[in-house]
Amino acid sequence: MATVKTLIYLVIYPGLLFLFLYSTFVEWYDRKLYARLQNRMGPTHTGRFGLLQPIADFFKLMAKEDIVPERADKKMFSALPAFGLAIVFTAMLLLPLWNYSLDKPSVTSFSGDLIVVLYLLSLPTFIFFLAGWSSTNLFSTIGAARVLTMLFGYEVPLFLAVLSPAVLANSWRLAEIAAFYRQRPALALVNLLGFVIALICVQAKLERTPFDIPHAETEIVGGTFTEYSGKKLAIFRLMMDAEMVVAAGLLATVFLGGFPGGPLFGLLNFIVKTLFVIFFLSLIRATTSRIRVDQVVSFAWKYLAPLAIVQLLIVILVKGLLS
Amino acid sequence: MKFQIPIGPQHPALKEPISLRMTVEGEVIRDADIRLGYNHRGLEKLAEQKTWIQNIYLTERICGICSHSHTTCYVQGVEKLMELEPPKRGLYIRTLVAELERIHSHLLWLGVAGHEAGFDSFFMYTWRDREIVMDILEIITGNRVHYGINTIGGVRRDLDEQQVKRILDSLDILRQRSEYYKHLGTNEPSFVARLAGVGYLSREDAIALCAVGPTLRASGVAMDVRKDDPYAVYDEVPFEVCTADTCDVLGRTVVRIKELFQCYNIIEFLLKNLPAGPVAVRAPRRAKPNEVVSRYEAPRGENIHYIKSNGTDKPERLKVRAPTLGNYAATIQMLKNGFIADVPLIFAAIDPCICCAERAVSLVDARTGQEKIISLNSLKSLSLKLSAGNKRKREAEWPL
Numbered sequence: 260m261a262t263v264k265t266l267i268y269l270v271i272y273p274g275l276l277f278l279f280l281y282s283t284f285v286e287w288y289d290r291k292l293y294a295r296l297q298n299r300m301g302p303t304h305t306g307r308f309g310l311l312q313p314i315a316d317f318f319k320l321m322a323k324e325d326i327v328p329e330r331a332d333k334k335m336f337s338a339l340p341a342f343g344l345a346i347v348f349t350a351m352l353l354l355p356l357w358n359y360s361l362d363k364p365s366v367t368s369f370s371g372d373l374i375v376v377l378y379l380l381s382l383p384t385f386i387f388f389l390a391g392w393s394s395t396n397l398f399s400t401i402g403a404a405r406v407l408t409m410l411f412g413y414e415v416p417l418f419l420a421v422l423s424p425a426v427l428a429n430s431w432r433l434a435e436i437a438a439f440y441r442q443r444p445a446l447a448l449v450n451l452l453g454f455v456i457a458l459i460c461v462q463a464k465l466e467r468t469p470f471d472i473p474h475a476e477t478e479i480v481g482g483t484f485t486e487y488s489g490k491k492l493a494i495f496r497l498m499m500d501a502e503m504v505v506a507a508g509l510l511a512t513v514f515l516g517g518f519p520g521g522p523l524f525g526l527l528n529f530i531v532k533t534l535f536v537i538f539f540l541s542l543i544r545a546t547t548s549r550i551r552v553d554q555v556v557s558f559a560w561k562y563l564a565p566l567a568i569v570q571l572l573i574v575i576l577v578k579g580l581l582s
Numbered sequence: 583m584k585f586q587i588p589i590g591p592q593h594p595a596l597k598e599p600i601s602l603r604m605t606v607e608g609e610v611i612r613d614a615d616i617r618l619g620y621n622h623r624g625l626e627k628l629a630e631q632k633t634w635i636q637n638i639y640l641t642e643r644i645c646g647i648c649s650h651s652h653t654t655c656y657v658q659g660v661e662k663l664m665e666l667e668p669p670k671r672g673l674y675i676r677t678l679v680a681e682l683e684r685i686h687s688h689l690l691w692l693g694v695a696g697h698e699a700g701f702d703s704f705f706m707y708t709w710r711d712r713e714i715v716m717d718i719l720e721i722i723t724g725n726r727v728h729y730g731i732n733t734i735g736g737v738r739r740d741l742d743e744q745q746v747k748r749i750l751d752s753l754d755i756l757r758q759r760s761e762y763y764k765h766l767g768t769n770e771p772s773f774v775a776r777l778a779g780v781g782y783l784s785r786e787d788a789i790a791l792c793a794v795g796p797t798l799r800a801s802g803v804a805m806d807v808r809k810d811d812p813y814a815v816y817d818e819v820p821f822e823v824c825t826a827d828t829c830d831v832l833g834r835t836v837v838r839i840k841e842l843f844q845c846y847n848i849i850e851f852l853l854k855n856l857p858a859g860p861v862a863v864r865a866p867r868r869a870k871p872n873e874v875v876s877r878y879e880a881p882r883g884e885n886i887h888y889i890k891s892n893g894t895d896k897p898e899r900l901k902v903r904a905p906t907l908g909n910y911a912a913t914i915q916m917l918k919n920g921f922i923a924d925v926p927l928i929f930a931a932i933d934p935c936i937c938c939a940e941r942a943v944s945l946v947d948a949r950t951g952q953e954k955i956i957s958l959n960s961l962k963s964l965s966l967k968l969s970a971g972n973k974r975k976r977e978a979e980w981p982l
Contacts (some may be wrong), residue, residue, distance in 0.1 A: 297706035355765055401922065402608075466698050469772045477595040477698045477926040547772040551923045552609065554775055569741025 268367075272522075273356040273529075278348060281530075283313035288534060289503070296545035304536075313500070317493050325489030326499030332393040335381035339393070340487075340494035343386040343457055347501045350379035354508045355434035355517055356529055371431045376509055377418060380503050382463065384410050387473065390495070391483035405473040405552050409463060412559030413470075417460035419567035420453040423574040424513050433509075437517025447516060448575050453570040454514045456563055458536070461506045462543050463555065465499065469547035470555060507536040584612065587922065591620045592736055595698060597927035598727055606922055608729075613838040614917040621940035626903065631671025634660055634734060636898065642728050644902060646937045647690065650683045651880035652902070653732040653936075658813055659876030659889040660734050664867040670815070672736030672861040677814045678852045679722060683846045685756065686715040688838045688845075691933050692763060695835060698926040700778045704766065711759045711810035714752050717812075721745055726815075746853050753846055760846075764839045768832075777832035781916040781928035784829055793912040794905050795883020796841070797932050797950035799825045801832035807879035821848050831924075831931045867895045874963065880905050882933045904938035 268274060287302060287310055294301030302309025327333055353372045384406060391403025412498070417581070425431055427446065433574035440447045463470040474482030487495060511532035518528040550558070584607050591599035592611050599620035605613040625644060629637050641656040642649045656674060661668060668676075689712040696704030716726045723729035723739060768774065782791065788801035798805055806823040808816040824840035826833035869891040878885045883905030890899040909932040916928050945961075946953050956964075 296709055297703045299706060328726070397585070468702075472923070473729060475923065477702060479924050480594055502838070545703045546770075547701070548696065548704070548770070548776055549923075550772050550775055551921055553921070 266328040268357060269352070272526075275348065277495070278351050278504065280502055282497060282504050283289065283317065284310070284539060285504050285507075285533070286313040286500045289537060289544075292538065292541040293545050294554045296541070317497060319512060320493035320496070321408060321490050325491060326396055326486075328396065328486050330395045332395075335389060335393045336486075337491065339386055339390045340491045340498065343383050343390075343498045344494050344501070345380045346379055346386070347498050347505055351501065351508070352375050353379070353433070354505065354512060356525060357510070357522060360498040361438055362436055368434050369432065372433050373421070373425055373431050373436070373513070376433070376505075377421060380502070380506060380509070381410075383498065384441040384464065386498075387483050390487065391473070393482075394486035396485050398479040398481065398485045399483055401479050402473045402485070405468075406483060408552050408579065409466075409472060409555050413460040413463040415565070416456055416559055416567040417464065417561035418565070419571055420460065421509070421513055421573045423453050423567075426571070427574045427578055427580075431543070433512050434517070434550045437512050437519075440514075440516045441519055444516065446577070447514065449573060450514055450570070452566060452573070454510070454549065456567050456570065457510055457514070458539050458543070459563065460559075461510060462540055463559075465503055465506060465540070467540065468544045469550045471549055472552050472555065475549055503540070504533060505535065507533040507540070510536050583666075584606065589929075595929070596776045596936075598934075599720050600934070600936045602917075602925065604917070604922065604925065609921050609923065611917055611920050611922065611925070614914050617946070618910075618936075618940060619827045621937050622939055623937065626900055626902065626941070630898065633895045634865075634867070634897065637900065638732055638734070639728075639730065641900075642730065642732075642900070644904070645678075645935050646727055647687050647935060648683060648880045648882060648885070648938075649725050649728050650732070651680050651878055652861060652904075654680060654814070655876050655878035655880075655887045655901070656889070659731045659867065659874045659887050660863075660876065662874045662876070663872050663889065664734065664866055664893050666735045666863060666865055668736040669860050669863060670857045671740075671859045672863075674852050674856050675722075675737045675739075675741060675763040676732060676859060677816065677819070678739075678741075678849060679719065679729055681815070681848050681852070682719050682722075684881045685842060686719070687711055687933070688842050689715065690880075691838055691930075692767065692835070694930050694933075695777075695831075695927065696773075698930045699773060701770075701773050704763075704773070707759075711756065714756055718749050718752055721748060734865040736860070738862070740861050741856065746756055746856070750850065753849060757843070757846055760839065760842045761844050762895050767839060771811055771970060774832065776924075776927065777835060778830060780831045780924045781834075781920060781931055782830055783912055787915050788912060791915060792908055793883075794908040795880070796834050796837045797883065797909050797912060799823065800837045801829045802824055802827040805879045807884050811877055812877075813878065815852075819848050819851055819858065823940055831927055834842075834920060834931045868893060877911070882906060882935060883908060901939075904935060906935045907939040909934070910939075912982060 262264065270276060283376040292308070302312035305311040305315045323397055352367050353376050355368055388403045388406045390400040391406065419503055424440070425436055427449065428436040430436055430439065474484055484492060484495060515532050518525040518532065520528055584605055587604045587606055589602040589604060590596050591601045601617040601620070603615040603617065604611045625640065629640055636658060638653050644652045677810055683733065689708050693705040693708040693712070696702065696708065719729060720726050722741065722745060723731045731739055746800045783797070784800050787804055788798050793801065802825055804823045804825050809823050821844045824837050824844060826836045871891055871893045873890040875886070876887045876889065885905055886903040888899070889897055890900040892898040903971040913929060913932055920928060945956060
């Protein structure tokens with residue numbers, strides 16, 4: 260029985276199948292919202308309301324010619340998409356979606372899983388860097404350098420912002436943090452500043468406008484992905500969508516009280532809360548223009564990092580007042 | 583570490599082929615080089631084989647955005663050669679279309695600037711509202727891009743009361759929308775952060791390098807052919823020359839938005855003071871031997887046509903200097919010491935129309951860097967010679 264449950268957990272929900280379908284849905288949601296905000300229609304043709312468009316795009320890309328550049332590091336170039344996808348899908352397993360029970364810490368929900376998820380979310384950035392670097396294309400190389408430069412900007416504020424709710428909840432376990440804020444919803448308001456900072460940092464981590472600098476189309480063509488095509492590009496795109504789901508799920512767990520209510524209502528909760536987070540991500544994407552990489556770093560260290568520290572101080576003060 | 587980045591001849595930031603070679607250190611550009619000649623027009627030679635009337639439609643096709651600019655510039659020159667005096671009403675309608683074209687060109691440019699800066703929402707909105715101008719142009723001339731309204735001695739179509747009313751109604755919407763873009767373009771923090779201080783061109787450099795149009799006016803030089811050397815009816819129309827003193831891309835944006843408002847005022851004036859009478863006079867088929875230089879303030883800057891006649895019904899020589907060519911030298915100056923990220927913005931800020939400025943193709947040897955110009959026939963035989971022994975490539979296979 261336990262084996263069957265584990266298999267279902269890994270392959271169907273919330274593992275491969277669910278994450279694949281939900282990522283494509285989220286891509287549709289993001290595209291549609293972005294389009295409507297720009298007074299466009301967005302996908303309409305494939306499936307009802309164009310819902311199947313991302314899946315169609317995925318399979319179409321899978322069928323396209325797959326080119327590996329002559330001078331690229333061929334093994335690394337080909338292995339990176341698979342690694343990246345595996346990392347993001349692993350991170351998804353750690354979210355307290357089905358393993359929300361507090362009394363039985365399982366393999367996928369343990370003390371310190373918050374840190375592991377954050378770590379797993381940092382790795383895709385290095386995957387992008389290596390992907391750009393191993394392509395040996397000029398535009399890819401610049402894109403790769405920009406990926407790393409940006410990482411120095413947003414990573415510290417993101418960690419600070421996500422860790423401060425954990426400090427208040429006195430736990431490093433995602434399920435426990437979520438349960439803490441479910442019991443005391445008023446305390447979630449304390450983390451409002453942190454939520455905003457984390458939203459901006461996640462936007463930067465996902466490399467979306469105004470932080471789509473590593474693959475700024477008008478400047479460096481495809482950036483890190485210039486040389487990628489066919490299956491590998493399809494997997495990278497899926498990986499970025501899945502990363503958006505996981506990052507939104509992480510923010511929803513830490514700031515919005517997680518996904519209570521068993522498998523069914525938990526799923527509903529998950530969908531509503533992640534879409535809520537992604538709504539803000541799309542809003543930022545539609546209302547800003549791309550900034551320069553040096554502006555990202557100075558913005559992150561001038562505003563985000565000090566504000567994240569202020570958030571941490573607030574949390575410590577509140578914690579002192581409570582005890 | 584210094585290395586060269588090629589932007590173009592094929593690059594997503596460029597809609598037309600041109601090559602910008604940047605020598606960069608990290609993200610900073612140390613040197614820039616512009617290479618032209620990826621586009622063969624053969625237009626000036628063609629003009630010598632067509633009659634005066636046919637050439638109106640040829641010059642219209644020099645550019646898709648400022649099609650009316652080129653025909654007006656040409657037609658004005660020919661009218662001078664033929665010693666024609668077009669009627670007032672014709673000139674008013676010609677000026678009206680010119681100002682409408684300026685609006686559509688500037689709205690288009692705002693969208694492009696938004697897109698180059700990664701602000702796609704701005705792009706979508708400006709281009710949506712550009713449709714209003716395109717519709718007006720269609721009402722007046724029957725076409726959206728190549729209006730075909732100019733003819734030697736006046737214009738080809740008249741305006742009626744209903745059209746005037748519809749244009750005035752549409753102007754109100756455009757004014758409102760432009761107010762919004764003015765606010766957005768100068769207040770949205772991430773957009774302004776990208777534009778301010780980028781592509782600096784000092785007043786002295788702008789004059790020394792012969793910059794034209796909004797690029798020049800954004801450096802604080804109030805120079806506009808409409809004011810300095812009035813053609814058509816610009817000496818009767820009240821308007822201001824818009825300038826900015828920031829000398830950067832933000833200034834060029836501001837100048838263009840300000841010009842939009844001037845255009846609305848000019849159009850309103852033209853429509854309200856439209857004189858009665860015919861719209862065109864009959865033109866002779868031949869022009870006496872003479873030569874003329876015609877100047878015109880296109881949306882992108884000063885447009886110059888040199889026309890020489892030899893007494894027949896065809897020009898002996900037509901030389902076109904599109905405004906983009908005048909701005910290339912200044913572009914190199916603007917690019918130096920900028921960031922790679924700013925290249926598309928700086929280059930787009932001159933509103934380049936590359937095919938307007940191109941004349942002939944030059945071949946560059948990739949190894950030695952030697953340039954030469956050869957005829958089409960020898961190019962054909964060269965390519966046949968080079969590919970003669972090649973095996974035929976396998977057809978691409980369907981991967982599934």
